[in-house]
Amino acid sequence: MRAIITVIGVDRIGIIAEVSTLLAEANVNILDINQTVLDDYFTMTMLVSLEALEISLEELKKELVESGEKLGVSIRLQHEDIFRSMHRI
């Protein structure tokens, strides 16, 4: 399955490094990455493939949320279909 990871919060050094290390350890492949500042917030969206994921989806989400808390940003992971169904006819 392909999912979208969003990272929102105040910009600081090492956010991408931290998140991508975590993903690499869980065997998650990053397909696309996009970073911008929206309404004064650092906003990163990542398209990832979870085909080779080595832990459960629930565990991966938990790890992402925990690392988000450490970095002071909010991290979500959602199957890409929720965005597709909302924004594509």
Next chain:
Amino acid sequence: MLNTYEIMETIRMLEEEKLDIRTVTMGISLSDCADGDGERAREKIYNKIVNYAGDLVKVAEEIEIKYDIPIINKRISVTPISLIAAACEDKDYIEFAKTLDQAAKEVGVDFIGGFSALVHKGMTAADKKLINSIPEALAQTERVCSSVNIGTTRAGLNMDAVAQMGRIVKECAELTADNGGVAASKLVVFANAPEDNPFMAGAFHGVGEGECMINVGISGPGAVKAALTKVKGEPFDQVAETIKKTAFKITRMGQLVAKEASEKLGVTAGIVDLSLAPTPAVGDSVARILEEMGVEVAGAHGTTAALALLNDAVKKGGVMASSHVGGLSGAFIPVSEDAGMIEAVEKGALSLEKLEAMTAVCSVGLDMIALPGKTTAATISAIIADEAAIGMVNHKTTAVRVIPVPGKDVGEEVVYGGLFGRAPIMKVSEFSSIDFIARGGRIPAPLQSLKN
């Protein structure tokens, strides 16, 4: 790839605007559970529900994780019990309600609906037993919900049933006087009840439905309100367009969840209900949408027109987003479950009469309204009759879910907590409807019923 703005719009809807799926409701036919022996019938009912719905909560939770979208309630609706229990000789059907409650607890759902009877034209012996069992059944169970359909556009209004339901609502409240009359909040009196409604307390699995279906109820008043803040002062054409677009997006999410849940559970996808269902949480209010349109407080003049536009635009946006739309599909205006409605009542801006007018242009009726404990059964019946008449004449579903709170009067409030919220006691007319309700019989079906 999707662009960042689109992704962020969805995230904002979920995070800040309280967008969620209100309910995933599994409808289960119990028609093969009828048995001459009540005990045996209940055993079959329990086994069938546990068998079919055993994975419902688990699957819903998996979907919550996969899409990171909250599914607030998982529910079950069943064939109206009066139809199933009719085969047995039991004197009352309270035991059937207890069986439903046990099954609901076993599979972990929040509510189970279908302790119901359809009596819009007349009552069978079983319908009478069921209706007489409602107060004890709701007082002795936690998760069971009950509904009675007392009128349709085709059949007119069964005024004997209307008279009786006033008394039943009173009894429900009195039996649970210690808890603010909470049993009455689990009972809905309908006109033109839909067979595939996923929302409680009025959900039941209609006789025209399949063996097992998944129906989904969306939510999202907060997202609509937020979208409207961007068109402040613009003409209504813009307002309607904005609501339509938002409703489309919200409904697509409901459709996604309905499809996924039905596939994972291996049952037929039924309908997506487009109703905007509020919750007592701040920012999840239908009243605030009406106020965003420009009425100072919900209930001020203009509110009915605002609601008519909202209800229509939600349907127009939602209908293209889903393969099958059904259930109630209209804006809900429950008082206790909507922070803006509660405030409007407390400010004296919103009266029972205004709410009645509002129900003529939206779903679903006088919902979650607390009345003074001294309100008579005849007055409650008359409220039901007025509301049912609106439904009958306008070819739409209307319902009454009122709670005559024992020992409380206007100026006080009752607190239920959770999704049921809190409700200020509303004033009812002090003039009598006793002679009107005492007539009984049927109000004939209106001319609108003769469409063939």
